[in-house]
Amino acid sequence: xxxxxxxxxxxxxxxxxxxxxxxxxxxxxxxxxxxxxxxxxxxxxxxxxxxxxxxxxxxxxxxxxxxxxxxxxxxxxxxxxxxxxxxxxxxxxxxxxxxxxxxxxxxxxxxxxxxxxxxxxxxxxxxxxxxxxxxxxxxxxxxxxxxxxxxxxxxxxxxxxxxxxxxxxxxxxxxxxxxxxxxxxxxxxxxxxxxxxxxxxxxxxxxxxxxxxxxxxxxxxxxxxxxxxxxxxxxxxxxxxxxxxxxxxxxxxxxxxxxxxxxxxxxxxxxxxxxxxxxxxxxxxxxxxxxxxxxxxxxxxxxxxxxxxxxxxxxxxxxxxxxxxxxxxxxxxxxxxxxxxxxxxxxxxxxxxx
Amino acid sequence: xxxxxxxxxxxxxxxxxxxxxxxxxxxxxxxxxxxxxxxxxxxxxxxxxxxxxxxxxxxxxxxxxxxxxxxxxxxxxxxxxxxxxxxxxxxxxxxxxxxxxxxxxxxxxxxxxxxxxxxxxxxxxxxxxxxxxxxxxxxxxxxxxxxxxxxxxxxxxxxxxxxxxxxxxxxxxxxxxxxxxxxxxxxxxxxxxxxxxxxxxxxxxxxxxxxxxxxxxxxxxxxxxxxxxxxxxxxxxxxxxxxxxxxxxxxxxxxxxxxxxxxxxxxxxxxxxxxxxxxxxxxxxx
Numbered sequence: 001x002x003x004x005x006x007x008x009x010x011x012x013x014x015x016x017x018x019x020x021x022x023x024x025x026x027x028x029x030x031x032x033x034x035x036x037x038x039x040x041x042x043x044x045x046x047x048x049x050x051x052x053x054x055x056x057x058x059x060x061x062x063x064x065x066x067x068x069x070x071x072x073x074x075x076x077x078x079x080x081x082x083x084x085x086x087x088x089x090x091x092x093x094x095x096x097x098x099x100x101x102x103x104x105x106x107x108x109x110x111x112x113x114x115x116x117x118x119x120x121x122x123x124x125x126x127x128x129x130x131x132x133x134x135x136x137x138x139x140x141x142x143x144x145x146x147x148x149x150x151x152x153x154x155x156x157x158x159x160x161x162x163x164x165x166x167x168x169x170x171x172x173x174x175x176x177x178x179x180x181x182x183x184x185x186x187x188x189x190x191x192x193x194x195x196x197x198x199x200x201x202x203x204x205x206x207x208x209x210x211x212x213x214x215x216x217x218x219x220x221x222x223x224x225x226x227x228x229x230x231x232x233x234x235x236x237x238x239x240x241x242x243x244x245x246x247x248x249x250x251x252x253x254x255x256x257x258x259x260x261x262x263x264x265x266x267x268x269x270x271x272x273x274x275x276x277x278x279x280x281x282x283x284x285x286x287x288x289x290x291x292x293x294x295x296x297x298x299x300x301x302x303x304x305x306x307x308x309x310x311x312x313x314x315x316x317x318x319x320x321x322x323x324x325x326x327x328x329x330x331x332x333x334x335x336x337x338x339x340x341x342x343x344x345x346x347x348x349x350x351x352x353x354x
Numbered sequence: 355x356x357x358x359x360x361x362x363x364x365x366x367x368x369x370x371x372x373x374x375x376x377x378x379x380x381x382x383x384x385x386x387x388x389x390x391x392x393x394x395x396x397x398x399x400x401x402x403x404x405x406x407x408x409x410x411x412x413x414x415x416x417x418x419x420x421x422x423x424x425x426x427x428x429x430x431x432x433x434x435x436x437x438x439x440x441x442x443x444x445x446x447x448x449x450x451x452x453x454x455x456x457x458x459x460x461x462x463x464x465x466x467x468x469x470x471x472x473x474x475x476x477x478x479x480x481x482x483x484x485x486x487x488x489x490x491x492x493x494x495x496x497x498x499x500x501x502x503x504x505x506x507x508x509x510x511x512x513x514x515x516x517x518x519x520x521x522x523x524x525x526x527x528x529x530x531x532x533x534x535x536x537x538x539x540x541x542x543x544x545x546x547x548x549x550x551x552x553x554x555x556x557x558x559x560x561x562x563x564x565x566x567x568x569x570x571x572x573x574x575x576x577x578x579x580x581x582x583x584x585x586x587x588x589x590x591x592x593x594x595x596x597x598x599x600x601x602x603x604x605x606x607x608x609x610x611x612x613x614x615x616x617x618x619x620x621x622x623x624x625x626x627x628x629x630x631x632x633x634x635x636x637x638x639x640x
Contacts, residue, residue: 052535072538073542074541079535079536089555098550
């Protein structure tokens with residue numbers, strides 16, 4: 001497996017520039033997710049890596065070798081497409097053999113390697129089935145086998161779970177991740193599903209309007225996002241529009257734009273006084289008794305999800321807040337309660353409205 | 355959509371159905387019925403004589419086979435050329451695609467008579483092709499390029515290619531590009547992608563478009579007359595002779611029935627074959 005580098009990539013559709021000056025390095029065996037809403041340019045980047053789209057500028061290297069001008073059929077990059085696009089007129093094993101046949105691998109060797117790849121995805125008992133005879137999950141496995149059988153320098157995946165049921169999705173994420181780690185595949189995963197990105201990636205690259213807004217390991221991105229956009233996009237959060245009043249090192253006192261309520265938060269903006277405070281729903285502590293520093297609140301809506309309960313709260317100072325309760329302490333709708341949080345859980349972040 | 359719309363649609367069918375029955379179904383049935391009726395001395399009788407006469411005539415059989423050969427040849431060649439053009443329009447650069455598309459539409463707008471006469475000039479005894487061949491020293495005397503089966507076939511293909519191309523554009527557009535991307539990404543050159551992925555996935559929907567060319571060609575009159583010079587005796591010419599020279603409408607109707615039967619047989623055979631293939635592919639796929 002190989003190290004992959006993108007340097008000042010530019011992608012344009014006619015006069016419209018979709019991506020400009022994008023830089024990204026992916027280490028050997030690393031799984032990097034490109035995460036962003038639709039239109040953020042993540043699929044364009046993936047297509048440029050695969051060679052299906054000619055960049056308007058910049059360069060790409062695999063193990064130091066420039067591949068920018070190499071046509072896709074000579075790139076040795078495996079790709080799992082959205083909807084898998086297995087060839088409908090070929091059986092499972094023929095689909096997997098296709099990439100070996102184009103490389104001139106002898107017939108017996110071809111079959112042996114195709115079966116071996118299908119064994120890795122537990123599909124070796126379906127050799128002669130046609131794609132329409134397979135379930136979505138099985139098609140995905142075959143698509144994965146077809147991509148890895150050519151022993152690619154890297155693996156690209158374009159929304160690989162998009163066509164799967166929610167139930168099947170988590171299982172597939174686990175399996176693909178395990179296989180990727182076992183084979184040490186340098187992988188780029190494009191997804192708009194933040195849960196998928198967090199569960200599978202070594203590193204997440206958050207994209208918005210053709211730019212990288214944040215990048216890092218899932219833990220860091222979730223707990224210490226750099227922008228309000230990242231905080232909102234990964235998981236769920238309460239974003240409060242605020243104005244900075246005073247700064248004290250890495251802490252600040254801010255005022256809510258809408259209610260005028262003042263609070264102390266973690267982090268201080270530089271260059272601007274306008275920003276957002278991000279407060280994760282699971283960090284909000286709900287109590288029925290008043291404690292020092294706690295704010296009064298009322299439960300507007302209660303939604304029970306089994307693993308947890310979501311409470312939509314209305315507070316005089318902070319407006320509408322979402323809080324997540326685990327198991328106990330479930331309040332009824334209309335209940336009056338008090339909310340509080342650890343000072344470091346309220347993070348001041350820069351950003352325009354996500 | 356308002357609730358009343360379906361009812362309105364149903365009412366809208368009535369004038370259409372009326373128009374269809376009065377101006378299409380009635381005259382056609384009346385005309386074809388004429389093929390079974392023979393008038394002799396004031397009394398008319400039902401008989402198959404027109405058909406036995408026609409099937410007994412070697413001229414009719416020859417012209418049926420000429421028509422079949424001409425229409426199938428035109429259909430096949432137009433399908434191949436139309437497919438290649440449609441592929442360029444859909445899958446290549448937008449500029450090239452637009453140029454091809456405009457050229458095809460422009461030739462569709464031109465009268466078929468003008469196009470046939472154009473070929474007469476081009477292929478004529480003293481036309482530019484013969485002159486060029488002599489100038490290059492390939493032949494010493496002008497070739498007879500016109501008034502034969504080949505010139506009629508060229509004229510017919512010229513008429514049908516744009517029609518088939520326009521019909522094939524949606525067929526090719528329907529195939530998601532990711533299939534071709536997948537093949538290319540797996541190392542297949544463009545031509546191999548076309549032959550092993552693109553063509554097998556689209557031909558079942560493309561062949562019925564070629565069928566339109568076959569059916570249209572079978573009934574063509576002007577091009578065989580203008581480019582065949584009386585030597586390419588298609589069934590349309592026989593029908594015209596029977597009805598407008600001999601005034602034997604019953605015989606003309608019988609020839610029409612035979613033409614319809616022949617083309618229907620070809621159409622059914624093709625549709626059954628492609629439909630069967632499609633079913634094999636689509637079985638349980640959705």
